[in-house]
Amino acid sequence: MILNIFKTIILGMVEGITEWLPVSSTGHLILVNSIMKLDMSHAFVEMFDVVVQLGAILAVVVIYFKKLWPFRMKGETAVKSQFAHVQTEGAGARFQKFADRYLYMDKVVMWLKILVSVIPAIVIGFPLDDWLDEHLYNAMVVALMLILYGIFFILIENRNRGQKPRVDRLRKITMKDALIIGLFQCLAMIPGTSRSGATIIGGILIGMSRTVAAEYTFYLAIPTMFGASALKLLKFIKNGGGFGGGELLILAIGMAVAFAVSIFTIKFLMDYIRKHDFKVFGWYRIGLGALVLILGFANLI
Template identity: 35%
Template sequence: MDAILLIKAAVMGIVEGLTEFLPISSTGHLILTGSLLGMTDAKSKVFDIAIQSGAILAVFIVYWARIREALSGLASSPAQRRFVANIAIGFIPAGVVGLTVYKAIKAHLFNAPVVAGAFIVGALIILWVEKGAQPVARVQSVDDMTPLDALKVGLVQCLGMIPGTSRSGATIIGGMLLGLSRKAATDFSFFLAIPTLISAGGYSLWKERHALSMADFPMFAVGFVVSFLAAWACVRWLLRYVSSHTFVPFAWYRIAFGLVVLATWATGTVVWAD
């Protein structure tokens, strides 16, 4: 395996791990980085989705105590059954949309103006929420969520399928607008990522399995491991950050990145198409 390709895989893993759970859209960053590194073929697109598994493993590690508590209490605890059911309910909208219209979304919305617009509009929504639009939080913990709360957040998560929107941004900010505390919205966004990203990655790998071979294993392994390490550090940092900070800095970053998208598109530096 080419050492340069492994270095590129590591860089992509870092980008995936650092951006998957921040409200800044990992998709947009992977497209830009992949284009600059020359990783734009069909195999690279599968690689981008596959390395999300490393990021998901980081969530398992960080939240393992809570996940173990939920799994061990399924048979005996109504609270744990409700918690697991809420995650399943929250996943359903994305599962339905992913199987029915996501191909159309990629075909018609995967272009620079949409990506840049999603970055900037998302930033304005974050600024609006942080300026006082968020209602008084009635849900302080994921354990206090109702099935209706989970369904609403799940519906909002579907907005994250629009390139440049950010799945985590949609679920966290959307959750806050729906009455979840900043901590509860962030926690539920992480938990909801587990079935969402695993199903997306598994489906992509299965669909494109003919394009892969054992020779690709080192590249995928490096991307997976580096993505895991970067995501583990990022999730731990973000959980500390949300306890005493707002998402305003991410909003300004989104605006700047949206302008970068337009600039790279206008100059032909990046091909913003799927």
């Protein structure tokens, strides 16, 4: 058990770092698991690799709570109406009065955009989840996606050098932008792509600044990864998986470590991209992909 706890701490650290940097947490977990896999059932390890993300997600909730919590505290009624066209009667007037008293409408609108971004993953991702796990979860696919998206990052940053972004504030994101980002997120269903990498690339391509693309990616991770973790957990239980004290301890430790490391990783990434571009992550992905290919051909992973 002591050895499993040590391995869990390492895996939690890997998750907390690679979930938010656009370098593919799957690729790194494959490498780490090839060196020091948990001494647990295959079904549990498969579930752990997904559900440990909940710890990372809680870091986003903590860091961005004030920006995302849409409800006013008691006594925080808006000084003036949040609506450009104030209605004086009917259902519209009642809703506006309720919203001014209890809601921050800019945050409500942001959540609506996030939900629009989630729709493609629900429509496309859930039906294909089992097929993708069965056919694409292998070292060759992961390596190719690492390299391919590494090249994309370098090319896109070179193309955008000196250009002024169309969207330099989160509030400027349109519903159309949100839907396009959701479609890019679906690309991350292919292992090795990186969810954050796909959505950041999509955001930059449609005119978002690096900071807006990254921050919106963090927000979008909340419903997406909660949903993915819940789906994986339900499948684990449905297929006869159970939790003893040891399994619960391993999962709790992994999530706690992922949470703590994610706090630092998210803050680091946001500080880094205010002064630098994403090309360093592109080169890193190419190097990591090449390493995965070499180890795969040598039958070491």
